[in-house]
Structure formats: structure tokens, C-alpha cells
């Protein structure tokens with residue numbers, strides 16, 4: 197790992213070589229570091245800032261969150277797939 | 287008797303002011319070509335009212351009016367204007383001239399409107415009429431610079447410009463002094479004698495009336511003698 | 513009936529009351545002159561501002577934005593296609609800031625009938641070295657001829673010859689503010705350092721003054737080749753393509769089309785500069801409404817004077833009617849009076865408007881922001897003169913309509929008996 201840029205150099209080779217290669221071509225890749233079956237996710241917008249969600253009739257519940265991006269968030273604990281949650285009003 | 291120039295059949299006229307007053311009651315008469323007719327009667331008996339109807343300016347009446355043997359009933363305002371322009375010469379008691387124009391232009395205007403002759407000829411005719419009435423010297427003056435007698439003569443010249451079949455006058459000497467009145471009367475007489483011009487003159491001047499061919503006497507909206 | 517006679521009578525009536533006529537005509541003259549001046553000035557201003565901003569902005573801009581690819585590779589792998597993938601530390605496609613296959617794109621654009629011109633550009637972030645101090649700046653690699661032709665680049669070069677960028681190798685035109693900071697004169701050599709720590713010497717061949725201070729303090733221009741050399745990029749390296757269209761209003765559609773066709777980001781002028789259109793529109797609206805208000809006021813003046821004239825000329829109207837002029841003739845006489853006030857007042861108004869405009873056009877207007885402007889801007893668009901004439905005739909006609917109608921309805925018997 198390059199300490200300064202916090203990046204790795206990865207070497208890759210074609211499995212099937214393309215017919216023509218243009219100058220200046222670049223490659224893009226994702227490295228899979230973990231995969232999980234049967235994970236529970238909710239839309240990011242349903243999660244309040246203090247890691248709580250709205251259940252019906254103003255009941256608020258604290259949840260434990262895992263991975264998150266701008267669209268979705270993983271719920272590790274506090275909800276199951278049959279719970280109904282409400283989108284908080286802005 | 288010559289042909290009929292003007293014919294009135296049972297003309298009635300009433301004003302609503304505020305109650306209905308009959309001003310003309312069944313007025314019937316006719317005038318032949320070349321006649322010099324005077325209409326006399328007491329003030330307020332309906333002479334002017336009759337003249338406005340005969341001259342087609344007033345169309346609100348009952349009865350029938352024939353000018354040049356044509357019925358005036360149901361004609362448009364535009365057609366009547368054309369008839370006034372072509373066939374009738376009108377001289378008012380007050381010398382109505384257009385003050386924005388010269389004497390010559392005043393005389394020419396009805397001729398230009400008729401457009402029977404080109405402008406140059408209308409001008410010649412106008413000058414000739416002015417000469418006949420002995421006022422050619424005034425032709426370049428503005429209308430409002432003339433005396434009453436002069437104005438009335440210009441008005442007569444204007445009435446003559448299109449060779450009308452009849453000239454109607456409403457007390458043409460009423461506003462003039464004796465001398466001027468006489469001049470105007472002599473002009474009418476001359477027109478009647480030498481040019482056989484048909485004339486219908488409303489007057490209260492008995493002297494004037496006596497010297498015409500025929501007198502129509504009115505009283506309270508009726509013809510009592512003709 | 514012959515209009516000749518109508519006009520003659522109208523003229524005599526007018527001249528008999530020439531004082532009132534003059535007042536009415538002066539009203540029209542004033543409003544027309546103001547209308548012309550106002551519109552000319554406002555539109556001159558509009559054009560100036562358009563020139564300042566819009567003329568220098570491409571109708572459609574093609575560029576590559578540095579941002580993560582929306583289609584990450586994992587989402588197309590068979591194994592993970594149907595799962596939700598949290599991807600961390602996504603890297604931008606940084607290496608491809610250039611427009612892919614730019615030569616082909618430029619050729620395709622030039623062939624498009626809707627395009628009036630294209631100008632490729634490269635932007636390079638650099639440091640200008642001034643002794644021990646480094647000043648951050650931008651070098652815009654441009655095609656001088658295309659930029660001058662399409663975006664009036666040459667008009668903003670206040671010293672030096674723009675074309676020298678092309679003819680003198682390793683040359684640069686500095687923003688006026690930047691040059692002042694660097695104390696660089698024309699003919700001097702300035703040092704620049706790239707982000708890759710490469711140093712270059714560039715010869716100053718001119719100054720550039722855009723009218724926007726911030727721009728002049730940081731921007732500079734060099735030829736495409738020079739910029740490519742500084743960035744150590746091949747000759748097809750282009751980061752921006754500026755497109756000018758024949759019809760500006762097509763820009764949004766064309767932008768969307770190009771985005772798909774060339775697989776780049778695009779931006780159209782309407783979206784980028786919506787507020788300018790609004791500004792121009794409001795200015796035009798104000799000048800039109802003021803002008804028309806003035807005309808309406810003048811119209812009321814004419815209306816009043818005609819009404820007065822008819823009151824005074826009752827006798828004349830009665831005589832005209834008694835001697836054979838119809839109501840329609842009388843109507844036409846008064847319409848002719850109204851229209852001639854409008855016509856002559858309007859003609860003089862156009863003249864005065866033109867004069868006033870030319871006077872404003874001579875007034876010095878010097879501002880650092882607008883190096884090419886020396887006097888107040890005026891637009892002598894003949895369309896304004898046409899509109900003004902039409903309006904003056906229409907307003908005076910409308911002003912004359914009611915009085916003329918009244919005059920035509922006058923009953924001569926009432927007038928004659930009334931004496």
C-alpha cells in the first residue's frame with residue numbers, strides 16, 4: 197500500500213483479449229471484500245439522524261445500523277422484515 | 287304649367303316636448319319648374335319646420351315628399367346628402383359660411399363634393415356666380431371678413447353652384463337692413479326671370495311676398511291659402 | 513368619394529386651430545420620441561449585457577465531469593447483479609477528463625446543420641511563479657480563430673495581437689489583473705508550474721480584459737498545442753467543446769441529444785443563464801409599457817382637442833351636411849384630422865427620437881468592466897421606428913374615432929334652428 201495516497205497497485209490481465217485496444221484506455225474495477233446473505237436494508241431517507249425509525253402512531257425505535265450509502269442502509273438489529281416504518285416528514 | 291319640381295303630400299310633423307304638439311298638419315302642395323313661391327305666416331306657425339323637411343335634412347315626419355318626382359321616403363342618409371348636394375340649394379336666415387375657407391372656396395365646396403365638373407371648371411363657375419351677384423372682388427377674402435349682406439350673397443352663390451332644381455330660403459332678408467334686403471330680393475327676382483330658377487322663399491316680409499309669383503300662407507301648421 | 517377633398521377640408525379645419533393642433537401634435541411627438549429613445553437605449557443595454565455574458569457563452573457545452581461512474585463494474589457481474597452492493601471509496605474516472613475521441617466528435621459537430629461553429633478548449637490548472645510566491649491560475653487552451661469568430665475573444669484582448677497565440681510558440685495572453693500581479697509586460701516571459709511539478713516558460717503576447725475582475729485575476733489563454741504540451745497530453749486532448757448554434761432556442765434539445773450521442777456531459781445556455789433572458793425581457797417590457805403609456809396620454813390629448821374642435825365647429829359641420837356632405841364624409845374629415853396629427857406628430861417624434869438617441873450615443877461611458885464600450889449603447893433597430901409609427905397612427909385613430917362619430921351624428925336641423 198502506498199502510505200501517501202492510501203492506494204494499492206493491482207495488476208490485471210485479460211482473460212479474453214479484445215480485438216482492438218485504443219490508446220488512453222482505462223479500466224475500472226470493484227474489489228469484493230464481503231458479501232452477506234439475507235441482509236435487511238431500508239431506504240436511507242427513513243432513518244432519522246439519531247439512528248431511530250418511525251413506527252406507527254408516533255412510536256420511535258432505536259436501531260443498530262451497519263453498512264450505508266446515500267440510497268440504502270443496512271439494519272443489523274431493532275427491525276425485522278415485517279415491521280412497518282414511516283418516512284419522517286421534513 | 288311645367289313639370290313638378292317639388293311635391294308635398296299630407297305632411298304632418300309633431301314634436302314631443304314634453305307633450306305632443308302637432309306643428310305641421312296635413313300640408314299638401316306642389317311647385318312647378320320656374321315658379322317663384324313665397325311662404326308667409328305668423329312666427330311659430332311652422333314655416334321653418336316645413337322647409338327643413340322639404341330640404342330632406344329632417345326625415346322625422348309623416349306624409350310623402352317628392353323631389354324631382356322621386357319619393358324621398360326610405361332613402362339612406364347618404365342618398366339624401368347626395369340629393370341635397372345635387373338638386374337643392376339652401377340659403378339660411380343667418381349667413382352660414384365656413385369661416386376657415388375663402389369666399390371662393392365656400393362657393394366651390396358643394397361643387398367639388400358633387401364632382402360633376404373638374405375642379406378648374408368648378409372654380410370658373412364659382413367666379414361666374416360671384417360676378418353675377420356682383421361680389422367677385424371678395425373671392426379671395428376669408429368668409430368671416432364679410433358684412434352680413436355680402437355673406438348672404440355668397441350663400442346664394444353657393445346655393446347656385448350645382449345648378450339646383452330648386453333653391454330654398456328661410457327668411458333670407460330677415461337679418462339684413464332694408465337696402466341689403468332689397469339687393470337680395472332683386473337677385474332672386476333676376477334668377478327667377480332670367481334663368482327661370484325655381485325658388486321657395488319663406489319670409490315674413492309682406493312687401494317681398496307680394497312681388498313673387500305665388501304666395502303660400504300658413505297658419506298654425508296648415509296651409510290656409512295658396 | 514374623393515379623399516382629396518376630405519383631406520383639404522381637414523387641413524383647413526386644422527390650420528384654423530393650429531395652436532391646439534400643435535399642442536396635440538407635440539404630445540404625440542414627445543411620446544414617440546421618448547418611445548424611440550427608451551427602446552433604443554434599453555435594447556442597446558440589453559445587447560451590451562447579452563454581449564457581455566451570452567455572446568461569450570457557448571450555446572451548448574460538451575465536457576467530461578470528474579465524477580464516479582454511475583455504472584460500477586460489480587453491478588454488471590453475474591454474481592452480484594441482483595444483490596445490493598455497498599461500494600466504498602469509489603474512485604472517479606480521473607484519467608478521462610478529456611472528451612473521448614474528440615477529433616471525431618469535432619468533425620461530427622461541424623457537419624451538423626444546426627451548428628454555426630465549434631471551438632475546442634482545454635483547461636489547465638497551474639501556478640504562476642513570481643519570485644518565491646506562486647499564484648494559482650488557469651490556462652485556457654483555445655483555438656484563437658474559432659474563439660474570436662464565435663465568442664469575440666479578440667474584442668477582449670486589450671493589448672497585443674490575439675493571433676500571436678497561434679504564431680508565437682509557447683505564448684500566453686494574461687488576464688489584466690493577473691498580469692498586474694505578475695508585473696508582466698508584453699514580451700516578458702512568465703514561469704508556470706503544473707500540478708505535475710513541470711516548469712514551463714511562456715512568452716506574454718497580450719492582455720485580456722473580460723469585464724469580470726475575478727476572471728481577469730486568474731485566467732490566461734494559450735493555444736491548444738501549448739496547453740497540451742504543458743499538460744503533457746497528446747494532440748487530441750480536449751476537455752471542453754463549445755458549440756454555437758444557428759438558432760439559440762434549440763440549445764436544450766441539442767444538448768440532450770449530444771449528451772447521448774457523444775456520451776459526455778452537456779450544458780445548454782438556457783439552463784445555465786436563465787436569468788439573463790428574464791432581465792432582457794423585463795427591460796423590454798418596461799420600455800414598451802412606458803412608451804405605450806405616453807402614447808395613450810397623447811391619445812387623450814388628441815381626443816380632448818378633437819372634442820373641443822367639434823364643439824367649436826358645430827356650425828361648419830351643419831353647413832357641410834346641409835350642402836350635401838354625408839355623415840360618413842364628416843366622419844372621415846375628423847378621422848383625417850386625428851390621423852394627420854398622429855402622422856406629423858409621429859414623424860417629428862421619430863426624428864427627435866433618433867436625434868436624442870444619437871446624443872445619448874455620444875455620451876462617454878467608460879468603465880473598467882467594459883473595455884470595448886466607450887459611449888452609452890443605443891440600438892437603432894428600424895423595427896422600433898416601425899412600431900412607433902404604427903402605434904402613433906393607431907392611438908390617434910382610436911382617439912379620433914369617438915369624436916368623429918359624434919361629429920358625423922350631428923343633426924344640422926338642431927344647429928341651424930338653434931341660432
Ligand SMILES: Nc1ncnc2c1ncn2[C@@H]1O[C@H](COP(=O)(O)OP(=O)(O)O)[C@@H](O)[C@H]1O
Nearest residue numbers: 301302303309328329330331332333334335336
Ligand atoms: N325642437 C323642437 N321641439 C319642440 N317644439 C319645436 C321645436 N322646434 C320648433 N318647435 C315649435 O314648432 C313650431 C313651429 O316652429 P317654426 O317652424 O320655427 O316656426 P316659424 O319658422 O314659422 O316661425 C313653434 O311653435 C316652435 O316652438
Ligand SMILES: [Mg+2]
Nearest residue numbers: 330333334335
Ligand atoms: Mg322660422
